[in-house]
Amino acid sequence: MKAVQITHTNPLALSHFQQATLSYKQACYVESIQHYLAGLKLGAAQHHYIYADLAKAYEMIGDWDTALACLDIALRLCPESPTALRRKARILDEKACYDTLICLDGFKKPPPRKFLKQLQENTTKFSKQVVNSEFFSLTCHSEINSQTVWNICRLIYRTYSELGETLGCYPVSPVSISIENTNGTAKSQYSLPKWASGCYDGSIRLAYCTAGEPVLSILYALLRHEWVHLLVHHLANGHCPAWLDEGLAQSLARPMFQSEGFELQKAVQTERLLPFTLLSTPFSQLSPKFRKLAYIQSTAIVQFLIQQFGFSKIRTLLSQLSKGTPIETAIEQAFKRSLAEIPLAGTF
Numbered sequence: 343m344k345a346v347q348i349t350h351t352n353p354l355a356l357s358h359f360q361q362a363t364l365s366y367k368q369a370c371y372v373e374s375i376q377h378y379l380a381g382l383k384l385g386a387a388q389h390h391y392i393y394a395d396l397a398k399a400y401e402m403i404g405d406w407d408t409a410l411a412c413l414d415i416a417l418r419l420c421p422e423s424p425t426a427l428r429r430k431a432r433i434l435d436e437k438a439c440y441d442t443l444i445c446l447d448g449f450k451k452p453p454p455r456k457f458l459k460q461l462q463e464n465t466t467k468f469s470k471q472v473v474n475s476e477f478f479s480l481t482c483h484s485e486i487n488s489q490t491v492w493n494i495c496r497l498i499y500r501t502y503s504e505l506g507e508t509l510g511c512y513p514v515s516p517v518s519i520s521i522e523n524t525n526g527t528a529k530s531q532y533s534l535p536k537w538a539s540g541c542y543d544g545s546i547r548l549a550y551c552t553a554g555e556p557v558l559s560i561l562y563a564l565l566r567h568e569w570v571h572l573l574v575h576h577l578a579n580g581h582c583p584a585w586l587d588e589g590l591a592q593s594l595a596r597p598m599f600q601s602e603g604f605e606l607q608k609a610v611q612t613e614r615l616l617p618f619t620l621l622s623t624p625f626s627q628l629s630p631k632f633r634k635l636a637y638i639q640s641t642a643i644v645q646f647l648i649q650q651f652g653f654s655k656i657r658t659l660l661s662q663l664s665k666g667t668p669i670e671t672a673i674e675q676a677f678k679r680s681l682a683e684i685p686l687a688g689t690f
Contacts, residue, residue: 355384359392362399369524371402372553390419394426397433403550404557406437435600440559443596444497449558453492461488477502479516484523490555494521497562501569505594510657511573518545521561523552540564542571567595577657579664585621585636586669589644590656592637598645602638606686609635615686622669642686651677 358381365374378396393416400409410433416426453461457473464472471482471491478498482491498519506512541547546568550556570591574582592598609615616636620628625636648656655676662672673681 352385355381357381358384362395366395366399366402369402369551371399371551374399375403375553388419390416390423390426393419394423394429397426397429401429401433401436403552404440404560405552406433409433410437432599432601439597439599440557440563443559443562446558449493449496453488457492457495458488461491475499475516477513477516479518481518481520482522483520486521486523486555490558493558494556494561497558497565501562501566505566505569505573508594508653509570509573509577509660510653511577513572513576517569517572519548519565520545521548521550521556523556524549540568542568542575546572563596567591570594574660577660577664579666581663581666582660583622583669584624585618585640585643586659588625588637589640589642592641593644593648598638598641602641605635606638606642609639610686615639618681639686643684646685647677 358377362374362377362381365371365377375396378392378399382392382396393412397409397412397416400406400412410430413426413430413433416423417430420426461471461473464474466472471486473480473491473495475495475498480491480495480498482494486494502512539549546565548561548564548568550561550564568591571587574587574590578587614635616632616639620632621636621640625633628636659672659676662675663669667675670681673679673684677684
């Protein structure tokens with residue numbers, strides 16, 4: 343998103359657009375939307391790229407329908423806008439991808455009375471809601487309605503069951519899970535990096551940004567991603583290289599977007615695949631330029647391994663790593679091929 347440069351525009355509107363751009367760069371998406379809307383009320387409604395940028399801010403909070411409506415306005419103003427066309431295609435793909443994760447119709451059943459009573463008893467004056475279960479302890483640091491909290495708990499149970507069966511591993515003690523809405527303005531008390539929406543460091547911490555209730559499908563994907571990190575940490579005894587850890591987490595969290603596939607294809611065609619040594623580095627230490635490709639490339643590598651050998655061999659690989667076996671040797675033992683023979687692994 344580029345800085346807004348509009349001539350012959352109300353100075354106050356221009357100020358709002360500039361602040362919207364700044365807020366977006368700071369990952370304060372709700373605040374960014376508020377400034378875009380305020381600016382549009384004052385003028386510049388004829389500029390298609392304002393609506394295209396507003397759509398991107400709505401995309402970042404998972405409000406795909408409003409984002410698409412903004413892009414439709416942008417395309418009415420400039421039907422051939424490559425930016426608006428590209429963003430519309432991407433958002434339609436993202437929406438379709440997340441819609442496949444859960445069927446929202448199955449999450450309309452109200453929570454049982456026993457759950458509501460427990461939730462009421464564990465709600466503090468600071469809007470903190472706590473749910474304790476045999477398998478997890480959930481703390482919502484931002485106010486969420488009881489129906490959403492109940493649905494989140496159902497998704498945690500599903501994650502526990504499905505990923506446990508897939509990886510053949512279940513947590514040995516209740517998992518501590520915390521969820522917080524940054525609301526686009528407040529800094530997360532957990533100091534998550536701006537590019538991250540989740541973290542596993544012994545407990546699972548999730549952050550989302552919206553003016554209302556969290557988008558369940560996005561929260562579900564984040565939860566599954568961090569839950570995989572939890573299981574892999576135990577299965578590999580902390581010896582899993584970053585590409586395998588992140589690749590498994592991404593593969594089991596959600597399908598790959600078409601835009602990510604295009605980016606991977608472009609990296610292959612231009613010979614920009616990241617070297618394997620870089621993919622073994624914690625992704626938090628990579629620059630934003632390399633981090634996105636590292637996730638995509640690692641996901642593609644792991645998806646190849648899953649499709650070719652199945653999860654039983656993945657579990658064998660993690661078991662070998664848990665014994666301290668070097669990744670090169672563990673790959674040969676599990677898949678009967680060298681690390682260099684794995685597609686998309688880059689160079690050494």
